[in-house]
Amino acid sequence: xxxxxxxxxxxxxxxxxxxxxxxxxxxxxxxxxxxxxxxxxxxxxxxxxxxxxxxxxxxxxxxxxxxxxxxxxxxxxxxxxxxxxxxxxxxxxxxxxxxxxxxxxxxxxxxxxxxx
Amino acid sequence: xxxxxxxxxxxxxxxxxxxxxxxxxxxxxxxxxxxxxxxxxxxxxxxxxxxxxxxxxxxxxxxxxxxxxxxxxxxxxxxxxxxxxxxxxxxxxxxxxxxxxxxxxxx
Numbered sequence: 001x002x003x004x005x006x007x008x009x010x011x012x013x014x015x016x017x018x019x020x021x022x023x024x025x026x027x028x029x030x031x032x033x034x035x036x037x038x039x040x041x042x043x044x045x046x047x048x049x050x051x052x053x054x055x056x057x058x059x060x061x062x063x064x065x066x067x068x069x070x071x072x073x074x075x076x077x078x079x080x081x082x083x084x085x086x087x088x089x090x091x092x093x094x095x096x097x098x099x100x101x102x103x104x105x106x107x108x109x110x111x112x113x114x115x116x
Numbered sequence: 117x118x119x120x121x122x123x124x125x126x127x128x129x130x131x132x133x134x135x136x137x138x139x140x141x142x143x144x145x146x147x148x149x150x151x152x153x154x155x156x157x158x159x160x161x162x163x164x165x166x167x168x169x170x171x172x173x174x175x176x177x178x179x180x181x182x183x184x185x186x187x188x189x190x191x192x193x194x195x196x197x198x199x200x201x202x203x204x205x206x207x208x209x210x211x212x213x214x215x216x217x218x219x220x221x222x223x
Contacts, residue, residue: 035212037160045152045160045203047212061211095159102150102207104171106159 002026004096004107011113017084020110022096029077030054033099036070036081038092039109046092050099051079086114118142118206122215128223133194137218139187139204148208151180151189154217155200163202164189194220 007021022034036048049060051070058070069082079096093109119142129135139149147167152160162171164180167187177192191198199222204215 044217045154045205045214047205047214059210063211097159101171102162102165103152103160103205104162106161109159 002098002100002105004098004105006094006096006107006110009111009113011115012086014087014114014116016086016114017082018086018112019080019082020094020096020112021078021080022107023076023078024098025077027098027100027105030074034070034072034079035097035099035103036068037095037097039095040089040092043092048081048094053079083112086112088114090114117211118145118209118213120204120206120213120215122202122204122218124218125216126219126221128221129194130223131194131196135191135194135220137189137202137204137220139182139189139215141185141187141206141208144184145206145208147183148206149180149182149187150205150207151178152203152205153198153200154203160203191220196222 003025005023010018012018030053033050035050038046051058053072072079091114093111095109096107097103098105121140149167151164154160163174168180179190181188201217201219203217
């Protein structure tokens with residue numbers, strides 16, 4: 001069965017960077033785009049972008065351009081989302097979600113807390 | 117960016133009720149509309165894509181309709197496990213955008 005397992009919670013200081021991983025299993029890793037979505041505490045969902053694990057091509061939301069980098073390591077079926085120059089309003093749960101049949105599998109989420 | 121507006125933002129309903137949630141796009145998105153269910157502390161779950169196509173394993177009490185700018189998610193007979201927050205999302209153009217959510221609570 002398809003599984004996406006994300007890395008654990010992080011606490012970062014303002015201005016730092018965070019890198020969240022998403023390890024996939026149960027499907028052809030290079031066959032499907034991986035999206036990243038975040039959710040601030042008590043708030044709605046916000047799409048950040050996707051990566052094509054086969055080509056490495058990315059498509060980022062304009063809001064995050066220049067601060068987000070999505071990469072992949074096909075040898076270990078893992079995608080990464082790195083967000084730099086963190087601010088307090090980047091405190092959120094970050095999810096990966098794969099596009100086998102439109103966002104049908106999600107990771108468990110990674111809480112990133114930005115606090116001085 | 118395409119703005120997605122859901123209504124109501126919350127509703128109270130009883131077990132067995134028929135419930136409808138609407139989602140309006142700020143411009144036409146054809147049928148590129150998905151619905152998600154989210155329970156507290158959990159990742160969202162995909163229910164519907166293409167405005168009306170049910171994801172595999174999702175019970176038929178969920179249905180979606182609409183095209184263009186106006187869409188509806190209907191739950192035909194609300195059960196205890198359906199109390200959650202529901203989000204619509206457009207995928208007609210980037211950036212993908214979500215509605216603000218509708219929280220379905222027990223009356």
